[in-house]
Amino acid sequence: MGVLATRRRRVTLAAMTALLAVGAACGSSNDNKSGAASKASGVVQNEPITIRAGVADPTHPQIAVLQxxxxxxxxxxGQKVSWSWNDTKEPHSVTFFPPGQTAPDPGSDPALFAPTPPTGAYDGATLVxxxxxxxxxxxxxPFEMTFAxxxxxxxxxxxxxxxxGTISVVAASQAGDTAAAVTTRGDQEKGQWLAEGNDAFQKMQSAAPASTKNADGTTTWKIEMGASTPHTDILAYAPVPAAVKHGDKVTFVNNSMAPHTASFFNKQPPIQDPESPAAQKPAPGPSPQKLNTKDLFNxxxxxxxxPPGAGPPEAARSFxxxxxTxxxxxxxxxxxxxxxxAGMVKAS
Ligand SMILES: [Cu+2]
Structure with a gap:
């Protein structure tokens, strides 16, 4: 997977799992002070406030904090707010919807992913x-904004x-958070969510694999694809048991909150773009399939x-x-x- 590991892929709309019922940004009051007043007051800080858009665990990058x-x-x-992607491997956006606008249905509008930068200090009325x-x-x-x-x-x-996320904007004459306070709070939340993700990751890695005995004496092993916690996605497969024997079956099941594939490229060119039809379509056909070590299986x-626990039936999330052999x-x-x-079935 060398090529894949070094090439970032685009993200498919299929990853959108629900309408964003984002409460429209509501400019509730209008006590904007002039820039001159804010400078005179000395309240607006020069140091930008930095918010992390997601992080990956430094030791286990499969643990992705989605916060x-x-x-x-x-x-x-007038205070500058800055968002950083320095610590994430998974892509994220910072998207402000104007009142009345929500994210489109999954798969409906790729244009939403196009950057729409602010045209000045943000006033809550437009899409950014x-x-x-x-x-x-x-x-x-970093992505930077100020608020009008x-x-x-x-x-x-x-x-x-x-x-x-929420940005509360106060009048220029009032004090907002200091950059140091934002960094401290961001670090605390990061630590908390990484602990939550590590806990789920350890559980997934140490859980006994589920299996069923078949009438013909073979075993069907169940492999979980990813796991989700309220603030993280675990982007790993449960370990494939070492006891898989030829003749057995392996069933992949997605019980997580993210879309996944299990794709065996063998001697075929790898598929890299999750938006491509080849990535999304089962190959060479629907479940079940008989593996070999030369063809492409997806x-x-x-x-x-x-939504959690109420998604498509398990059969639709399994293969x-x-x-x-x-x-x-x-x-x-x-x-x-x-x-x-990534993972490997080692069959004896
Ligand atoms: Cu995945």
């Missing part, structure tokens, strides 16, 4: 969208509806169990492969290979 850190910030009119970042291994410059008037502004990530996109069968998730989502 803005800190989630809530108070700033004065950073676009999804990062889109490759290269560093991403007092009010409460909610924003979100177009592909991770659970990511919602579950296609297995949808998330979203079974039989393993007729001993061998090593490597697979990756086309969506999450950059976060290290």
């Amino acid at each position: 803005y850190m800190p989630a809530k910030v108070t700033v004065a009119v 969208n950073s676009g999804l970042a990062p889109q490759g291994p290269q560093a991403v410059p 008037k007092a009010g409460t502004y909610k924003y979100s990530c177009v592909i991770h509806p659970q990511m919602v 579950t296609g996109t297995l949808p998330p169990n979203a 079974t492969f039989s393993v007729p 001993a061998g090593d069968y490597q697979f990756i998730c086309i969506y999450h290979a950059p976060s290290g989502m």
